Amino acid sequence: MNHYSGSIPNTLNHGREWLQHAVCKADPDAMHPGNDESGIAYAKRIWAACPVRMVCLQDALRTGDNDHGIRGALKPSERRAVAQRLNPDQYTNADAVTDAVQAVLHPATAERTLRDLWEERAYELPGGHLGWRGDAGALSFQGRAYTPKRIAFLLHRGYDPVGIVRRTCPVVECVHPLHVADNRERWQQQQTEPGKPEQVAAQGGRKLAECGTTSAYQRHVRNKEFIDDACRAANAAAQARYARTGSTKAVG
Numbered sequence: 001m002n003h004y005s006g007s008i009p010n011t012l013n014h015g016r017e018w019l020q021h022a023v024c025k026a027d028p029d030a031m032h033p034g035n036d037e038s039g040i041a042y043a044k045r046i047w048a049a050c051p052v053r054m055v056c057l058q059d060a061l062r063t064g065d066n067d068h069g070i071r072g073a074l075k076p077s078e079r080r081a082v083a084q085r086l087n088p089d090q091y092t093n094a095d096a097v098t099d100a101v102q103a104v105l106h107p108a109t110a111e112r113t114l115r116d117l118w119e120e121r122a123y124e125l126p127g128g129h130l131g132w133r134g135d136a137g138a139l140s141f142q143g144r145a146y147t148p149k150r151i152a153f154l155l156h157r158g159y160d161p162v163g164i165v166r167r168t169c170p171v172v173e174c175v176h177p178l179h180v181a182d183n184r185e186r187w188q189q190q191q192t193e194p195g196k197p198e199q200v201a202a203q204g205g206r207k208l209a210e211c212g213t214t215s216a217y218q219r220h221v222r223n224k225e226f227i228d229d230a231c232r233a234a235n236a237a238a239q240a241r242y243a244r245t246g247s248t249k250a251v252g
């Protein structure tokens, strides 16, 4: 049990230098509004300007200071809810704490998926391309940074890209998932481009099978690569042949 003394947060047992930056130093009583709604709103406004609010909230979680006063913009009941969502070893992880706060204060937002975000923001452009409404730069979603192209890749491929996701079509604002590629796909693309002797040599003299063949399909599966439509179709056709004839070979 940790009682407020009517002063700034009681953190005697912990490093205190962050308290020098506490906004509530100027108005300690404001952080203890009791159940007064306008007082709570005021405390939350002060918090919004407080540069150490995360440290302060983490300190409150760590010390179990969840019975009195506003800390890190949260009422005691909200801090208890945040604490319940976390393992004690996550109290020092600002991203985990941010996610838990988000889930407690805005449950609807927290349940939003990347797919929802995609559906809100992506729109059709002429010529089969897709644009992105609003700022096309990096955006933060549930504590993680994404670019629209990264979201496109992730939702379509179903796994994290390797390195940077770049556009492969000529339309500058395009985020179409089939018009973007990560480092691995770009590398793969280079390998299958004909007329690059040094790369053929690097493959041990063997040229990689082109997309749209069952060998290419199998290579994608082996290397856990993105499987394009042409290769999917080649594999489906081979499976169908096998079902019919007992052989996957196109001839014979």
Ligand code: SF4
Pocket (backbone or CB within 6 Å): 009, 021, 022, 023, 024, 025, 031, 046, 047, 050, 051, 052, 053, 054, 056, 057, 070, 071, 072, 073
């Ligand atoms: S978050 Fe609130 S209680 Fe904590 S230091 Fe900042 S103003 Fe004070």
Ligand SMILES: [Zn+2]
Pocket (backbone or CB within 6 Å): 128, 129, 130, 169, 170, 171, 174, 175, 176, 179
């Ligand atoms: Zn495009």
Ligand SMILES: [Zn+2]
Pocket (backbone or CB within 6 Å): 210, 211, 212, 216, 217, 220, 227, 228, 230, 231
């Ligand atoms: Zn392929």
